[in-house]
Amino acid sequence: MDKFMIDSQQQIDLKTFDPNDTNGLSKDSIKEEYSNLQKEFAHLQDIFYASKKFALLIVLQGIDCSGKDGTTRKLLNDINPNGFRVESFKEPTQEELGHDYLWRIHKSVPQKGFITVFNRSYYEDVLVTRVHGLIDDNTAFNRFNEINMFEKFLVNNNTIIIKFFLHISKDFQKKKLEDRLEIPEKHWKFSASDLTERKSWDKYQQYYEDLLCNCSTDEAPWNIVPSNKRWFRDYVVLKTTVDVLNNLNLKYPDIDENIKELINKVKESN
Amino acid sequence: MDKFMIDSQQQIDLKTFDPNDTNGLSKDSIKEEYSNLQKEFAHLQDIFYASKKFALLIVLQGIDCSGKDGTTRKLLNDINPNGFRVESFKEPTQEELGHDYLWRIHKSVPQKGFITVFNRSYYEDVLVTRVHGLIDDNTAFNRFNEINMFEKFLVNNNTIIIKFFLHISKDFQKKKLEDRLEIPEKHWKFSASDLTERKSWDKYQQYYEDLLCNCSTDEAPWNIVPSNKRWFRDYVVLKTTVDVLNNLNLKYPDIDENIKELINKVKESN
Structure with a gap:
């Protein structure tokens, strides 16, 4: 999966990333592996939850219709909901706007043992705000540094961060918008703003290139996920996540006391 | 499923409720219905989420080892995680203790379109606190009234409340505690406090009887779920939830604008 991970701060041209890429794989060829990965993820999450050593933050970004909801659902399907949470960041409230842009974010990061998926995130604060002219380029580039520092801080404090950019083509978006209108x-799911945002497609691509380049750090690199094919998108996201968890080499915690004695106490209790 | 719902404020004797009850059904006999109920739940949740008319609060209570985590997992398995959340209330923090006992609860109730499962709840404030002598009987009975008013308020404001008490036998708990110790x-999952709490079994049963009786209202009745058999417990919880959602008769919201015009706009966009 390394192929889709961005090395530290390389310049990005999204046109060179094929949204239809499936790395030479077919849906059928990964069916069994995918099913095994799902089981492995459920098992790893159980240990992750039990050990309470790390928190896991998964950041999902992508243009409208890129499939953030579907990816979230597919990834979390079949793992324990007591140990995860999805946070969707909509337009900030007046109170949130009265604070810095990371204030509401920081309140929502996962605690140790938990997985939180950000379905949209603080990256909107260097993206939609920039497209709409609410911040200038200078502010955006300052924020890249601030975000890098924020992420480094979280990583230093036992949070693991995995970031996925779901990469689709402009034609694919058109097809999805048509679907939303043709299927009652x-x-x-359709909003009039989908059409106006689509007009800013090029700006979104350019600003995504900026954040993918400037906010790929050793601590928290971006993954560019080809997302025109759902099955491949889901496969990349699941496999990347399982790989990260596997590398932690976590174990179930044990009990300090004498197990046999405890068992006897339970057996003797009426 | 009405059999397991408590009519307004009837006196409860838990000894008369068989934790092994399966209503004459076998695991095999409900297999197909269960699978259909899961699909129906996923579909109903989609409409619930889309329509944003009501919020759904599911309260799960039960003694240690009654299977609150497993029930949560089984129920939410396969529905959209963007539309639900699990809240587990542990021992309150100093700040929470400085407020009334419903303060932290109120912050966590679902917004419209969302489902929140309380894995333990404000009912611990008339239960474990009472067992441990932190509140007296008089306070407990006052709190029953306060909780009824709080729930009535939520229901008046478009929150639907479903409450499940997972009813197990004392022998079943013993078996589960042994499992926790025998399987590395x-x-x-084992805590030394499990053994001390088990000594208060009778008190827990008695205080559960009090809250089941005093906090079963027309707005938010309790369901006593026989929970020695996991499959039956999961079936009752799922079927009750699906029945409640079905009774809402919700529909997907539609778009005010002219659909054909919108489709043309999408097709014409480059």
């Missing part, structure tokens, strides 16, 4: 049960 | 991967 999907109407609610 | 479950050691972390």
